[in-house]
Amino acid sequence: MLDLIIIGSGPAGLSAAIYGIRANLNLLVIEKDYEGTGQVALSSCVDNYLGLPGLDGYSMGEQFRQHAVDFGVEFLEAAVTGIEPVCHTENIATTSDNLVPDFFQVTTSDGHTLETKTIIYAAGATHRKLDVPGEARFDTKGVSYCATCDGAFYRNKTTAVIGGGDTALDDALYLSGICEKVYLVHRRDTFRAAEITIKKVMEKDNIELVLNSTLSEIVGEEKVSGIRINQKNADGSEEKNLAVSGVFIAAGSKPETGILEKISGLNLNDAGYVIADESCITSLPGFFVAGDVRTKTLRQVITAVADGAIAATAASHYIG
Numbered sequence: 001m002l003d004l005i006i007i008g009s010g011p012a013g014l015s016a017a018i019y020g021i022r023a024n025l026n027l028l029v030i031e032k033d034y035e036g037t038g039q040v041a042l043s044s045c046v047d048n049y050l051g052l053p054g055l056d057g058y059s060m061g062e063q064f065r066q067h068a069v070d071f072g073v074e075f076l077e078a079a080v081t082g083i084e085p086v087c088h089t090e091n092i093a094t095t096s097d098n099l100v101p102d103f104f105q106v107t108t109s110d111g112h113t114l115e116t117k118t119i120i121y122a123a124g125a126t127h128r129k130l131d132v133p134g135e136a137r138f139d140t141k142g143v144s145y146c147a148t149c150d151g152a153f154y155r156n157k158t159t160a161v162i163g164g165g166d167t168a169l170d171d172a173l174y175l176s177g178i179c180e181k182v183y184l185v186h187r188r189d190t191f192r193a194a195e196i197t198i199k200k201v202m203e204k205d206n207i208e209l210v211l212n213s214t215l216s217e218i219v220g221e222e223k224v225s226g227i228r229i230n231q232k233n234a235d236g237s238e239e240k241n242l243a244v245s246g247v248f249i250a251a252g253s254k255p256e257t258g259i260l261e262k263i264s265g266l267n268l269n270d271a272g273y274v275i276a277d278e279s280c281i282t283s284l285p286g287f288f289v290a291g292d293v294r295t296k297t298l299r300q301v302i303t304a305v306a307d308g309a310i311a312a313t314a315a316s317h318y319i320g
């Protein structure tokens with residue numbers, strides 16, 4: 001039986017692996033992509049990781065993975081398809097709320113069934129796309145899903161944020177401190193965000209609201225130069241062009257938690273994120289969570305890496 005299975009080898013999983021192996025845990029990392037390093041590999045430039053400014057995301061992910069390989073971490077390339085907490089009869093509690101598994105059975109797409117005392121689930125999340133023309137073509141060439149990651153590349157330029165929830169308004173506020181001008185494009189005439197955030201947005205001179213409007217196309221040559229929007233008005237609707245250098249799509253994100261939904265005793269929130277705070281401890285004993293897949297306010301490489309360290313330390317203490 002393994003001490004620990006880590007699911008996902010993004011920044012959170014790899015950091016957990018390094019802390020786990022240094023704590024002498026008998027562990028295995030399971031990752032579905034060939035030598036995958038998670039979302040960070042998609043970033044053309046990670047400029048906000050302490051001590052490593054300007055590194056491209058692919059190289060950063062490679063460095064993280066090599067660190068784990070050099071420390072003797074073992075990897076299995078497969079998708080985890082099922083996780084089952086197993087309880088011996090004497091440990092079965094009367095309600096699922098205080099279920100204490102003796103171990104977990106993990107099944108994979110290549111037919112393995114593995115047993116482990118603890119799990120760190122670090123399967124990440126993906127940004128929702130709008131699937132409009134130009135979105136895929138200009139991904140990382142003016143289209144971004146993360147203002148905190150990429151906002152600094154648009155200093156003194158004009159950008160657009162697409163969305164009307166808390167993330168969109170927070171992104172618009174963040175960008176208003178960097179960009180000359182920010183269009184906030186929203187399909188309704190009211191926002192679904194905290195009142196205080198809406199008030200702050202209204203007070204910003206360089207945020208222009210573009211309401212009742214949907215994004216119909218992102219245009220440019222090598223990079224984004226503008227967007228086309230369809231704006232509803234009293235006479236029907238009209239197409240408008242806005243000149244922008246960057247488009248920040250804030251349509252929400254989706255955690256990779258489909259396989260967790262039926263695990264008794266494990267609490268997810270309405271959006272599907274595993275509920276846990278900075279301790280990375282979940283409602284199910286022995287099951288820890290790290291990185292973008294847990295409830296948190298800032299989904300970044302640096303917070304994922306911190307989670308991995310904390311989760312592995314917590315798993316080590318749990319095993320005793």
Ligand SMILES: Cc1cc2nc3c(=O)[nH]c(=O)nc-3n(C[C@H](O)[C@H](O)[C@H](O)COP(=O)(O)OP(=O)(O)OC[C@H]3O[C@@H](n4cnc5c(N)ncnc54)[C@H](O)[C@@H]3O)c2cc1C
Nearest residue numbers: 008010011012032038039040043080124149291292300301
């Ligand atoms: C384009 C882009 C640019 C970004 N830029 C920055 C930036 O500049 N700065 C910054 O700090 N952050 C940036 N981020 C965010 C950052 O990459 C994430 O916050 C970070 O990667 C989260 O790490 P994670 O380990 O939690 O999850 P992920 O990186 O999502 O890794 C999860 C891993 O789990 C694997 N997995 C999922 N399900 C399974 C399964 N069932 N079985 C096995 N494996 C599975 C996936 O294949 C993946 O490798 C960016 C993200 C994107 C998409």
